Amino acid sequence: AQTVTQSQPEMSVQEAETVTLSCTYDTSESDYYLFWYKQPPSRQMILVIRQEAYKQQNATENRFSVNFQKAAKSFSLKISDSQLGDAAMYFCASLFGNEKLTFGTGTRLTIIP
């Protein structure tokens, strides 16, 4: 079975600073996708960033970037220049082939003004 682990239930960061959220996964597959989703207080799930396993280059979306370490099965999310609107639950998720998403337990991120 595929598993996704987020070891940080809660994180906080000062506004304008940088924070990294951790995620590890376990799979025997060679082709898969990894995602970070954000769930703000509105509870709308929003796709933040996506990484294809076959790509060595780390994905970047504006202030959001990932550190994808395939051998270590690690997929961390870095948020630069943190803003108040970044406060949310962040879920790491994996997708293997044409199957269902496997979610981690989430990390609640608080932004300190």
Added chain:
Amino acid sequence: GAVVSQHPSWVICKSGTSVKIECRSLDFQATTMFWYRQFPKQSLMLMATSNEGSKATYEQGVEKDKFLINHASLTLSTLTVTSAHPEDSSFYICSARLGRPPYEQYFGPGTRLTVT
């Protein structure tokens, strides 16, 4: 990005009644939709996978006779909670998946169900 709507956004129903939740992909066709349940401060729990034109596939422990799923078209899936009880009160989220790699899922805004 692709948009998924969900209706209603919140509903209150009496114990013993049934309630239907609709999930629509507004600007793309989704052969596969998913239904999740989320308890407070927890992750999303997959209830079932809904494929257009075929029976839904339920996760272990989910009562298929209680949570009826219909996916009659490429843009609409419905979840009907039958004979609702207070323990069915929860936040229900649907998602629709693109039919090509990377198979991204787009989520609806969720439905808060309260059974009194």
